[in-house]
Amino acid sequence: MALIKTLGLDMPPDFPVDAYNAVADKMSSTRVNPIPRQEWQGAWNAIAHRFMACATHDDAFTESVGYAGRTPLAQDRHVQERELYNFFVNGLSAIDSVCYAMFAFASMIKPAVFPMTTFRDRQNVTPRETRDRYDRHFAGDAMTTLLDSVLDSAEFKKWSSIRNVLAHRITPGRITNMPEDQTTMKVQLATGIEDLPIDMNTTVSRRPWLARTLKDLLTGAAAFVKRLP
Numbered sequence: 204m205a206l207i208k209t210l211g212l213d214m215p216p217d218f219p220v221d222a223y224n225a226v227a228d229k230m231s232s233t234r235v236n237p238i239p240r241q242e243w244q245g246a247w248n249a250i251a252h253r254f255m256a257c258a259t260h261d262d263a264f265t266e267s268v269g270y271a272g273r274t275p276l277a278q279d280r281h282v283q284e285r286e287l288y289n290f291f292v293n294g295l296s297a298i299d300s301v302c303y304a305m306f307a308f309a310s311m312i313k314p315a316v317f318p319m320t321t322f323r324d325r326q327n328v329t330p331r332e333t334r335d336r337y338d339r340h341f342a343g344d345a346m347t348t349l350l351d352s353v354l355d356s357a358e359f360k361k362w363s364s365i366r367n368v369l370a371h372r373i374t375p376g377r378i379t380n381m382p383e384d385q386t387t388m389k390v391q392l393a394t395g396i397e398d399l400p401i402d403m404n405t406t407v408s409r410r411p412w413l414a415r416t417l418k419d420l421l422t423g424a425a426a427f428v429k430r431l432p
Contacts, residue, residue, distance in 0.1 A: 207251055209244075214251060215258045217414035222421035223251065226428055233431045235311040239319045243307035246300045253297040254417065260290040261406040273386035273401045274379055283401075284374055290406045291366045294413045298359070301420045302330035305346065308428055309336065316340050330354055349423045358412045365390055365399065377401060 205220040206213055209227045214220055227247065230240070264286035271279035306328045310317035317336060318324040334354050337347040353359055368375070368390050375388040387398040399405070 210248060210251055212251060212255065214255060217258075217410070218251070218254050219414070219418035219421045222418060222425050223247075225425040226421065229425070229428045229431065233311075233428075235431060236314060239307040239310035239314070239317075242310075242319055242325060243304050246304035246307060249300040250297050250304070250417070250421075253293045253300060254413070257290055257293040257297065257413065258410070260286045260293065261410050264290060264406050265403055268401065268403055268405070274377055287406070288369045288374075290409075291362065292370055294409070295362050295366045297413065297417060298353070298420070299330055301417065301424070302333040302350070303328055305337070305350070305420075305424060305427070306333045308424070308431070309333075309341070311431055313340055344427070346423045346427045349419060353416055353420065359416075362409070362413075375399070 205216070205218075207218075207220055207227075208224050230243065230247075233240075264283060267275070267279060267282050267286060271283070274280075275283065306317055307319060310319045314320075317340075319328070330350075331354060334347075334350040337344065337350055341347045375390050377386050377388050379386050386401040388401055390397055390399045
């Protein structure tokens, strides 16, 4: 584990600590509008908290499947549902928080087209709104290309769909396919119904994408903020 300076937390080894700290170091010596700076700080803290939570829920879900199986009794089933829900919600929230931080950075440079003054301004900031405004006002920038790549990726879209189902709609039932003994959840994604296999790899197999994506985004952010005074 490695320490992040803003919170004094020892992060999991797959968190991009160097890029995270590089941005914090730059911001510590930057004098900008206090509103977007405050919003950036909250978002930057959230990135670390959400990833650490996601990693904790990954470990707990995998551990539960290991000792209780894929179709456990009520109490262990609740544990698995809780950990699965929190894994997807916290993991996607880490990406959302990066996008919010990038909007705040842009607001420090172009406040008229990246407004954050009012509550409604801040409420309207979403990952896609951030990407769309970067497309219009930072066309050709490496960070713009990166935001496009992440938000258009199949992994991001599937993660978003699963999060939305779990957070806003249902707890899907589980189906055991015999004799293969494969347990799946039928998740109603935006494009239809899709299987989410329940096993020791359900969350473990998805965490590397999140870690790689955060590393790319935070590395891009470290380059982008160099343009601040």
